[in-house]
Amino acid sequence: MDYQFKEIEQRWQKFWAEHQTFKVSDETTKPKFYVLDMFPYPSGAGLHVGHPLGYIASDIFSRYKRLKGYNVLHPMGYDSFGLPAEQYAIQTGQHPALTTEVNINTYRRQLDQIGFSFDWDREVRTSDPGYYKWTQWIFMQLFNSWYNLETDRAEDITTLLEKFNASGSADVKAVCDEDVKSFMPSDWATMTDEERQEELLKYRLTYLRESTVNWCAALGTVLANDEVKDGYSERGGHPVEQKKMMQWSMRISAYAERLLQGLNTIDWPEPVKEMQRNWIGKSIGASVRFKIEPSAESNLLASDYIEVFTTRVDTIFGVSYLVLAPEHELVAALTTTEQMVAVNGYILQTKKKSELDRMADTKTVSGAFTGSYAINPVSGERVQIWIADYVLAGYGTGAVMGVPSGDQRDWLFAKHFDLPIIQILDAQKDIELQADATKEGTYINSGMINGMDYATAVQTLNAWLEEQGVGKAKVNFRMRDAIFGRQRYWGEPIPVYFKDGLPYLIKEEELPLLLPEIDKYLPTETGEPPLGRAADWTYEDEYEYELSTMPGWAGSSWYWYRYMDARNSSDFASKEAIEYWKDVDLYIGGAEHATGHLLYSRFWNKFLKDLGYVNEEEPFKKLINQGMIQGRSNFVYRVVDESGRGTNKLVSAGLRKDYKTSALHVDVNIVDNEILDIEQFKVFRPEFVDAEFILENGKYICGVEVEKMSKSKFNVVNPDVLIANYGADTLRMYEMFLGPLEQSKPWNTNGIEGVFKFLRKFWRLFHNEEWVFNVSDSMPQKAELKSLHKIIKKVQDDIERFSFNTSVSSFMIAVNELTELKCKNRQVLEDLVIVLSPYAPHICEELWANLGHEAGSLSYAKYPEFNPSYLVEDEFSYPISVNGKTRLNMNISLTLEATDIETLVLADEQVQKYLEGKSPKKVIVVKGRIVNIVI
Secondary structure, eight states, X not given: OOOXXXXXXXXXXXXXXXHTTTOOOSOXXXXXXXXXXXXXXXXXXXXXXXXXXXXXXXXXXXXXXXXXXXXXEOOOOBOOOOHHHHHHHHHHOOOHHXXXXXXXXXXXXXXXXXXXXXXXXXXXXXXXXXXXXXXXXXXXXXHTEEEETTTTXXXXXXXXXXHXXXXXXXXXXXXXXXXXXXXXXXXXXXXXXXXXXXXHTTTSSEEEEEEEEEEETTTTEEEOGGGEETXXXXXXXXXXXXXXXXXXXXXXXXXXXXXXXXXXXXXXXXXXXXXXXXXXXXXXXXXXXXXXOOOSSSOOOTTOEEEEEESOGGGGGGOOEEEEOTTOTTHXXXXXXXXXXXXXXXXXXXXXXXXXXXHXXXXXXXXXXEEEEEEOTTTOOEEEEEEOTTSOTTSTTSEEEEOTTTOHHHHHHHHHTTOOOOOOOOHXXXXXXXXXXXXXXXXXXXTTTBXXXXXXXXXXXXXXXXXXXXXXXXXXXXXXXXXXXXXXXXXXXOOEEEETTEEEEOOGGGOOOXXXXXXXXXXXXXXXXXXXXXXXXXXXXXXXXXXXXXXXXXXGGSHHHHHHTTTOSSSSSOXXXXXXXXXXXXXXXXXXXXXXXXXXHXXXXXXXXXXXXXXXXXXXXXXXXXXXXXXXXXXEEEEEOTTSOEEEEEEOGGGGGGSOEEEEEEOGGGXXXXXXXXXXXXXXXXXXXXXXXXXXXXXXXXXXXXXXXXXXXXXXXOXXXXXXXXXXXXXXXXXXXXXXXXXXXXXXXGGHHHXXXXXXXXHHTTBOTTOXXXXXXXXOOHXXXXXXXXXXXXXXXXXXXXOHHHHHHHHHHHHHHHHHTTOOBHHHHHHHHHHHTTTSHHHHHHHHHHTTOOSSOGGGSOOOOOOGGGGOOOEEEEEXXXXXXXXXXXXXXXXXXXXXXXXXXXTOHHHHHHHTXXXXXXXXXXXXXXXXXXX
């Protein structure tokens, strides 16, 4: 029977499901291999052909590793909390859980029909209470922990309490808030419980504090930086402003150095590691205090100061002004009456920009003078205090010193506002610019560092600053603590209640804290988050719960551990499972998560290791970023009249140069090899049902352009359609065939027919002309074994280096070679089936069964051993020429000497015909190249 892909694929998908073929046990002597995909958010649109690219690659690798004798964990689940479901709930009134369930069912159907070897018994959903119970539990561990700089790890808060009871705060070295109190043990003993909890909150790894956030009033929630673009929400395009709010935060900054150093231990793409290095942003410099000049208008004291962090303390003599972030806590006190309108106007303007926009805008010079002054602690000079949006409140101290003669941006700022520019000699730059690297620049700014080299000057200044109590050497990180609250409904409830205004954890045995039912999914009329609508939702009928929910990254920051032991009700995963699976060996997902999910996951993993819950410092050994499959858009061309108005004529692409036209997107699913199905187009765009189509050669040819795959461009290709027409195995191989996994490439359905024909040709190898299954148990030919072992080696090498596209081409060559050899040998074809099976599992399962392996799946067969001896060339096809003209080719052993080759050639019947009974005058043998007979 010809290749019946629909019947074959349905049969084997049913077999895998019924027999739980890919269910994995931890109890095995096999070595483990953990392959993970970044799990998807189940959107209502379902999968398009771009989504499965990484999943197909990981599935090929997983199937290959099973064939190589590994115990492979290859799970799948859903990142099912999120804003889209909530927005849909706001529009329709339907509970987000219902739409999420429908969307998951669509995803599951689509994933199953592509033939993935997932262990569905381990499926997780972040919105499942059985899952988010453990997300809440991890939050509680963070709340009950602090970071001890002496041990360089997180510890239970009880060890901090022991220090407070024994010696007060004096010997505590911790990552904590700046405003922690200094106290003796006796002071701690006399504090009230409320005072103690308030102080402990300054040390906890998750804590409440007022933070500047991206607030979107239309969506009623705080947005992450990557959810804001050009001052508008990415979802819906609503205005976003900077706003101070009391927010939960997590001290990821405590792990900054470990996160930075850990990048040296993992096999990740260098661009991703570099993005994380830049995000962490380690800087070595100094913290300097500029005293504020007292003013009659402000209530600031002479002891009040502005603290700045600088990486170039040696340039402090060139400071001519200070710049504060508009959100800096001292701005209001520093602003004089005369400057009030300008400062307030500038602050209002800044609120409309996201932090990313402010960081990215390097060309615009803007700011406002507060009217106040500070004193340079080294030179004693009086300097103006300004605000500008390029300074961020959360980075460093929220204040910078302006050195116009040493920094381009500072120079532009000074020139724009006519501020003084103090000339200084920059020794470091002087050294860098000199042709003779042995020479050193010297300072002439002060007797303090006059004549010193750069390193000595910095050391001297830092020592002086510390001695005077106005600064010290310091290591700073750009990365700030992660905001952990969202003012929306569809997320994990935070397991906290408030007593006397302070947060307390609920009891562990009360987990999970379930999402309550509410009447609407909007903020309350008084501005509280949607959870404020919940009726009678209080702790112990007395205390208010936290009304914010966790951000989208919460559930994805530990999910790989849940896959290890997904049904465990007493732990997030058992110690035995964690000990066995350890970490993820191969992680495939998008580079866009570099400074979000991938960073937060490393943070949580390190924290869980500190507390002894997991064994590995890093969660993902190897990371691969799959490229994006771009859309291939099609266009029809509407003829427009002289005034530019569209007519009822559509002209084919090749003829549009003769007309004035406008391009209209057309659904790519009604275009075949750029030829438009006109009748389907009339259904797609009913306004053109009576249109005139100007054809070329009887066809309407559409235009083509590569764009992002998007519903609005009608270039989304649904995998369901392709699977119905060509089969899942064809889709799998074609996605790999498009190009290297890591590169972005345009989708082009036109080429899929070639892959389908290849699979049909592969099927033909096992059948005779009447499509009857037909293989032979005869001894394989040498040429057949050569072709087989070439593909065994090629595929093995390609998969190990994730070069899946080149394997597809090699499969085509191998099948062509075996077809020409009329190969029907069971031994050869059986091994070929195993080698191809990771790419095209359905057709290979069917052929495996037809070959007599009816007991089960080939998923756990053994990958064929490569034998290099079959590739050793011991024969050569010699061209045989008579009087300089090639007449035939002869396969002759390369071990024969020239005289033996001559004897063998002259004895050949075909050669004798060309000699016509004549004796050759000369026989020229060039070993391994040619035989020429002269008669």
